Amino acid sequence: MIRLRLFLLLIYSVFSFQGYSDIHFKSETPQSPFLQNNNQTVYVCTGSYAYAYHSRSNCNGLNNCKGEIKYTDEYYARTGLNRKPCCICWSNVIGDCKNDNTEAVGSGGAGGNGSNNDALAAVGIAIIAGSAAILSNDFYLHNNFNFANKEVSPLSIGLGFRKLLKESAIEYGLILGDNVDYQLSYLHKIHSSKKSDRFNVFLGPSLNYVDQIGFGGLLSSQYTLGKVVKLDVRYELTSQSHRISLGFIFHYQDKYFWQR
Incomplete structure (x- = not known):
């Protein structure tokens, strides 16, 4: 009898976890029935080495995805999955972004060279903007x-x-x-x-x-x-x-x- 109760409890736990996952992790095409109100839909890769969430399902940063591309809301991507904005498809995130596809070119890069890339990008933008203003x-x-x-x-x-x-x-x-x-x-x-x-x-x-x-x-x-x-x-x-x-x-x- 005790074994039967443990078995039923295990089944209930598995299905409860699956239901919770479905609420926050959906297929690629958004239907948005469970997304939080006033929270933007974002896309994530379920692969082992995925670190970012993306504003578009066709972002170049997802080209290297080894898992599935699914969608969720931005709040859950940040807090539940510990993801950061993609450096390629999000703007105004320099210094606080990650890339899934490290071969793609983004505004902030990925890994330990992110700060150096940010500094070089800022210098380059300043030079271009100054030259454009003069001419x-x-x-x-x-x-x-x-x-x-x-x-x-x-x-x-x-x-x-x-x-x-x-x-x-x-x-x-x-x-x-x-x-x-x-x-x-x-x-x-x-x-x-x-x-x-x-x-x-x-x-x-x-x-x-x-x-x-x-x-x-x-x-x-x-x-x-x-x-x-x-x-x-x-x-x-x-x-x-x-x-x-x-x-x-x-x-x-x-x-x-x-x-x-």
Whole structure:
């Protein structure tokens, strides 16, 4: 009788643990019935040498996964699985991230060299940003309304520089949201108001990079508010992005400092 009770208790414990695991560890395609409210869905590898949680199921950091790719909520990934954000697919996590795939290139790297990589990355970004500021004429700042699966996703901030040409401009910058979206665009003037030169429309190709390169186009309508400020409303559609942006363009130099 005692053996039977022990056997039933063992079966109950196994099934109880399985039920608890199912609540927090789901298959790859999210159904989200058990996820905590207001907590983002993340993806994890169940392999023995997995250390990170990912914002996307197709992140390059999961390419080396030796187990299954499953999803859970971010809170459980941090507290229950002791995972850190992936250095590749998460932004603003420098110094507090890990990589599953150590061959992939991320913002913070993995292992003991993470701090050195972070420092080198910060120096490189500072040099590039400084060079872009010196060689550019305008600075732009936007709020971006991102569309995904016909739904509006949270706002993101876009910023960067513009190099002015005669009737066009080259733009280079980034968009900060759940992930970093690197931008490069060429805009050419296609319309100018006959009554006023304050309103102009630009159109051109756009290239961006999130997890992979995206190609598409960008339409920008600009209205001059003052000598150095323009209101800018734009629509962008690429293979990696779909957004409407509203912001300002600030003109800060006509000539470079060595030409003055």
